[in-house]
Amino acid sequence: MQEHNFDEILDFLCSGIMIKSERQSVRDELYDHLMCRYETNLAVGMGEKTAAESAISDLGDKNTLRFKLSQVHSYYPKLSMKKAMNLLIFGYIFMHFHFSFFTGMKEITSFIGTVCTIIALYCLGKANKKIKASFYIKSVASVFSCIVYAIEPIYSLPFMFTAVCGIISSVLTLFYFVFAILGLKELVEPYNSVYTKKIPFGLSIFFNLIIGIFNTIILILLLLDGETSTDIQSTLLFIVTIFMFIVDLVVLIRSSKLLWQSDHEYKIEDSSKKKVVAAIVAIAVAVVPTVAVDISLANQKAVTSVYSIEDYDMSQDEYERICNKILAYGIPEKVVDSMPKSEIANYTDCFEITEYSQREQSFMTYKNYYYMPELFSDGTHVAYSSVLFEIKEPEGRSHYRILSWIDYSAGKRKYDDSFYFIFNDNAFTPLNYSGEYNDNFLLIMSEEDGRLIRNEPLDVYTDKTALTDNITGVRFESKENLLIVHAVDFNLGKTSYLGNDSDNYIEFIHRNSVVSFPFRSSADVKKYNINGELGYASKQIYGMVHVPMPYEKDEYKDVTILEVTE
Amino acid sequence: MKISKELAKGSTALLVLSVISKKDMYGYQIIKTIEMASEDVFSLNEGTLYPILHSLEAEKCLESYWCEAEGRKRKYYKLTTKGLKELAGREQEWNTFSTAVTKVLGGVKLAGT
Numbered sequence: 198m199q200e201h202n203f204d205e206i207l208d209f210l211c212s213g214i215m216i217k218s219e220r221q222s223v224r225d226e227l228y229d230h231l232m233c234r235y236e237t238n239l240a241v242g243m244g245e246k247t248a249a250e251s252a253i254s255d256l257g258d259k260n261t262l263r264f265k266l267s268q269v270h271s272y273y274p275k276l277s278m279k280k281a282m283n284l285l286i287f288g289y290i291f292m293h294f295h296f297s298f299f300t301g302m303k304e305i306t307s308f309i310g311t312v313c314t315i316i317a318l319y320c321l322g323k324a325n326k327k328i329k330a331s332f333y334i335k336s337v338a339s340v341f342s343c344i345v346y347a348i349e350p351i352y353s354l355p356f357m358f359t360a361v362c363g364i365i366s367s368v369l370t371l372f373y374f375v376f377a378i379l380g381l382k383e384l385v386e387p388y389n390s391v392y393t394k395k396i397p398f399g400l401s402i403f404f405n406l407i408i409g410i411f412n413t414i415i416l417i418l419l420l421l422d423g424e425t426s427t428d429i430q431s432t433l434l435f436i437v438t439i440f441m442f443i444v445d446l447v448v449l450i451r452s453s454k455l456l457w458q459s460d461h462e463y464k465i466e467d468s469s470k471k472k473v474v475a476a477i478v479a480i481a482v483a484v485v486p487t488v489a490v491d492i493s494l495a496n497q498k499a500v501t502s503v504y505s506i507e508d509y510d511m512s513q514d515e516y517e518r519i520c521n522k523i524l525a526y527g528i529p530e531k532v533v534d535s536m537p538k539s540e541i542a543n544y545t546d547c548f549e550i551t552e553y554s555q556r557e558q559s560f561m562t563y564k565n566y567y568y569m570p571e572l573f574s575d576g577t578h579v580a581y582s583s584v585l586f587e588i589k590e591p592e593g594r595s596h597y598r599i600l601s602w603i604d605y606s607a608g609k610r611k612y613d614d615s616f617y618f619i620f621n622d623n624a625f626t627p628l629n630y631s632g633e634y635n636d637n638f639l640l641i642m643s644e645e646d647g648r649l650i651r652n653e654p655l656d657v658y659t660d661k662t663a664l665t666d667n668i669t670g671v672r673f674e675s676k677e678n679l680l681i682v683h684a685v686d687f688n689l690g691k692t693s694y695l696g697n698d699s700d701n702y703i704e705f706i707h708r709n710s711v712v713s714f715p716f717r718s719s720a721d722v723k724k725y726n727i728n729g730e731l732g733y734a735s736k737q738i739y740g741m742v743h744v745p746m747p748y749e750k751d752e753y754k755d756v757t758i759l760e761v762t763e
Numbered sequence: 764m765k766i767s768k769e770l771a772k773g774s775t776a777l778l779v780l781s782v783i784s785k786k787d788m789y790g791y792q793i794i795k796t797i798e799m800a801s802e803d804v805f806s807l808n809e810g811t812l813y814p815i816l817h818s819l820e821a822e823k824c825l826e827s828y829w830c831e832a833e834g835r836k837r838k839y840y841k842l843t844t845k846g847l848k849e850l851a852g853r854e855q856e857w858n859t860f861s862t863a864v865t866k867v868l869g870g871v872k873l874a875g876t
Contacts, residue, residue: 223817225829226790226838230809233791236833257810265814269821 201249203231209259213267223266231256281320282453285377288313289449293442311339318377327380331373338369364417371409374445378402381452396451397444404441411437497655499674504642504651509538519544535642535649535680543638543684638684641673652679776815777857778805780842780850783825787841789832790816816840824849 207224214220231252238248256262291310315335322329344362382398519541520533533541641652656672673679782788782796793816794807819825824846830837842850 222838223813225836227809227813229789229832229835229837230791230813232833232835255808257808262810262813265810266817269814269817 201232201235201245203228203249203253206231206253206256206259210256210263210266213263214270216270219270223270278321278324278456279453281317282449282456284313285317285321286446286449286453288315288317289445311335311342315339318373321377321380321384325380325384327376327383329380331376331380334369334373334376338366338373341366341369364413367409367413371405371413374405375402375409378405378445378448381448385452385455396448396455398448401441401444401448404437404444408438408441497674499641499652499655501643501645501650501652504535504649506535506537506541509542511538511542515545516541531680532682535640536682537640540638540640540684638682639671640680640682641671642680642682643676643678652676774857775807775811776819777850777853778807779812779815779819780824780846780853783840784842784847784850787839789837789839793840819846822849 207227210227211220211224214223234252234255235248238251239245243251288310291306292314293310315332318328318332318335322332341362345359345366378398378401382396385396516538523533523541523544524530639654639657641654643650643652652673654671654673673681778797779793782793782800788796790809790812794809794812797805797807816825820827820840822845823843825840826843827838827840830839
């Protein structure tokens with residue numbers, strides 16, 4: 198049998214099929230077909246060249262065949278208008294509701310919402326150019342969001358880089374939805390007269406612009422200096438965001454209904470497919486390894502050991518004397534009981550409680566207490582709080598020891614994960630300005646089978662500078678009940694220091710979500726929001742230990758422990 | 764007499780399913796069979812046939828298998844149970860359609876008379 202080479206035409210016809218095995222299969226089939234035609238043509242007396250040309254021309258329009266084959270063998274989203282609109286609504290809800298009652302699901306629901314929205318916009322973009330623009334904008338914005346939310350928390354990118362990415366993401370997010378709304382408006386306009394319910398396109402655009410611009414301004418101001426938001430601003434932002442959400446949903450649902458009723462359909466064109474795949478792949482590439490790392494970290498278990506406080510030679514009388522003095526300040530017994538004797542010894546000469554009350558005002562004054570919305574958030578919630586305080590150094594006092602503790606519980610619906618415990622060093626860098634020594638104490642305790650168990654941290658992060666060698670972060674296995682006690686020394690300079698640019702808080706990061714406990718104590722048991730339900734922080738107390746310079750650990754002269762209540 | 768593309772468009776899948784229901788066939792054979800059976804009224808080109816075959820296969824109405832023939836690989840299609848149901852449905856649809864068209868063309872009864 199005479200063979201003929203149809204490689205050129207076959208390569209062209211199959212070039213739109215992305216999957217290699219399918220491409221080869223279609224190629225083999227079409228080759229057989231062309232050969233059948235070719236052989237038939239030869240049989241009726243055509244020359245070889247003419248027979249081959251005739252076989253090829255019988256294929257019809259080659260571009261059309263190539264396009265149709267690429268469509269049939271395409272794995273790109275091809276949704277009907279109805280499904281695309283449903284997907285858009287679904288994605289919008291998922292992106293805005295973080296389903297915090299499912300612990301640890303925030304990132305996952307947000308990710309699902311983003312992917313659904315991108316696919317829906319891609320499909321709807323076939324029907325309208327503005328929606329197509331919205332698709333491109335959203336895709337790019339998602340890549341920047343990934344940098345801020347998924348990559349940065351793990352790999353700690355430079356602040357300026359993250360901030361700029363956050364601002365770009367915020368600006369693009371503002372435009373993507375406005376473009377989508379404008380596109381939808383154009384789509385439903387021909388049918389609007391038959392629909393009795395008004396679709397509030399204008400109001401939706403207005404709210405989105407307001408929120409978007411406000412968020413962007415806040416982010417830019419935060420970039421310039423970190424003190425731009427107040428309680429009122431956050432509350433206002435939250436209320437406007439809720440309004441915006443309701444209006445947006447009304448627009449989407451009513452537009453969707455109208456398009457169903459009008460039986461509007463759009464043609465699927467063979468364009469931009471690679472771009473949408475690239476966008477989705479980019480998101481997946483950014484998120485999948487992050488989630489994988491997160492899960493692998495979450496599965497690590499802490500090394501535990503039965504715990505004893507007997508690590509220091511101290512008489513029972515002396516031990517009880519110091520403990521009673523600390524307990525008098527309201528520090529819970531279980532905290533004192535859990536502290537090893539070597540740590541208790543640091544408080545040997547602490548002031549009696551009567552001295553504490555005299556010193557409180559002169560030593561430290563709270564100036565303000567304010568909230569800042571989470572940097573680069575969607576503007577709907579407050580992520581951490583901070584306290585502004587002024588420290589006036591009493592004469593002759595320059596060295597202090599802070600003691601803090603947190604009752605922590607992972608809650609019943611515990612996500613198998615680890616937490617980051619960060620004692621932010623920013624607060625201590627200026628305070629350590631004249632310091633030469635920094636000592637840390639950390640205890641992570643759990644009660645298991647009626648015994649006190651010490652949990653070793655999974656990881657410890659330290660900040661080594663010329664002046665400090667401080668524990669800045671500790672990753673530990675989350676459990677239902679943990680008691681975390683932390684103490685750190687710091688030094689004050691010889692002049693008064695106004696801590697107005699310090700971020701003084703203890704920060705928990707659970708699955709990349711920042712949750713902070715303000716750097717002050719509270720007599721009330723408070724439940725702090727860690728993804729909805731995880732965290733309980735009861736009481737934080739810090740004690741100040743003073744020794745005259747030059748600092749030597751064994752030369753504590755007097756000690757005071759302060760409890761500051763709200 | 765050739766049939767216009769628009770008219771033939773809706774019935775191509777029916778014709779393809781119908782000829783395959785009688786015997787497993789490959790693409791070129793399907794085209795030739797339809798041409799012969801319709802006495803050259805229907806002349807499918809490859810640009811129409813193969814996308815339809817592949818779509819029907821993706822919808823599980825058809826299955827395919829490869830055989831060696833004349834020294835090269837050849838892909839045969841066979842009807843599945845789902846394809847059989849699909850064929851029955853389309854046949855019924857076509858009968859209803861053609862009967863209605865015939866009635867209208869025959870002008871059985873003029874409205875309002």
